[in-house]
Amino acid sequence: MPELKLVAARARTLAPIDLELARGEALAVLGPSGAGKSTLLKLVAGLLPCRGRVMIGGRDMAGVPPHRRQLGYLSQELHLFPHLSVRGNLALALRFSGLPRRDRAARIEETLALCAIAHRAGRFPATLSGGERQRAALARALVRQPRLLLFDEPFSALDPGTRQRLWRDVGALRERLGLAALIVTHDPAEAAALATRRIALEAGRLRPA
């Protein structure tokens, strides 16, 4: 059973899209600005009204709101909540998980350590470096143990050294957790570093990369 399946899924400028993503697979969707990459991710996340079918873990997502889709979403701007510390950002993501308070605290510490950001847990996003912000946002996306990760060029604003270090760390972490990921990017190097398969999106249509 594929982790993600799109059947004639379409929204806004996207032509109907068919796509399958297996468990543990990382698919990069390459395309220039305005090709519809972010729209594709928002469609999967349930942030845009969608026609056609979106299935996550074999379940049809029709009528399922974003907060019930069990996915981790990293946007280009990261959107770490500025009024909360790094730990607070993770705690908010677990607040409605149904986990008992003690388990939530343990899960947060475990995820912070996994993403190598535990030493900045008490800091607020504005005081972090670019790379630390990426790690904090990744930890927040992973803390709910999602089925699927959605990456919308989250590493594009970093300097080349930090970016390459994060590609390596994130790729290793994703493989270790066996998570499926849909990565949209305009950078072929990023696609090569993070993905196991690549396709191209141009003017709202998918084609082999």
Add this chain to the structure above:
Amino acid sequence: MSLLAALRWAPLLLLCGVILGAIGALALELPRTALAEALGSPETLFALGFSLRTSLAALGLALLLSLPAAHLLARRRFPGRAAVETLLDLPMVTPPLVAGIGLLFLLRRDGLPGSLLAQAGIELLFSPAGVVLAQTYIAASVLVRAARAAFGAVDPGYAETAATLGLPPVWVFLLVEVPMAGRALLAAAILGWSRALGEFGATLMLAGATRMQTETLPMAVYLNIASGRTDIAIACALLLLGTAFALLLALRLATAEAGACRS
């Protein structure tokens, strides 16, 4: 100081002088003992307590209505939105007296809303509830406009991200968007509160001017000037000015800190 520099400062000094002159004239009108006595009189204390209670109740009601309405206006595009926004701005430019007359006619007992409220045992006109209604009407008009701008300044990407993190929409609003717009909302609330506290025209029409019943601070000034009790009128005016000054100072500090945070 050169003549040009003096001319540059003159308008500012004149404006401050007129305001300080008016306040000073009020304060110096009565001997200090008479002023102290008037400040401690039961009527002055009633007006102060009643004004604070009703204006805080009005602020609560106005926040309950204005925040969700402002959020909707900031986040959703719908046909006629510009007309709705203009309609919501109308109470800000309408004299409160006119708003009060309109609400009085709307809620009178021989009208549909008034008769329905009367059947439910709710008496709004010429009662403390009428004071709260008038103050809510005025405070909400200020709040909805300021809160709309505050929510509009928050990147909607934060709400989208929060939704993907498992937060139901109402919690996205309460735990992400309200705190992120927090300082601007606080400033809006202080402004709304100060408008409610100083409200007079609509209150006069809706709640009437009944001593020790619907007597807010502005109403106490009006009643006592009209009946020749200048000492109580001055005491209430000074209390109103003092409270307004404290609120406006708090507003200035809140917005200054918001600016510092953004930079």
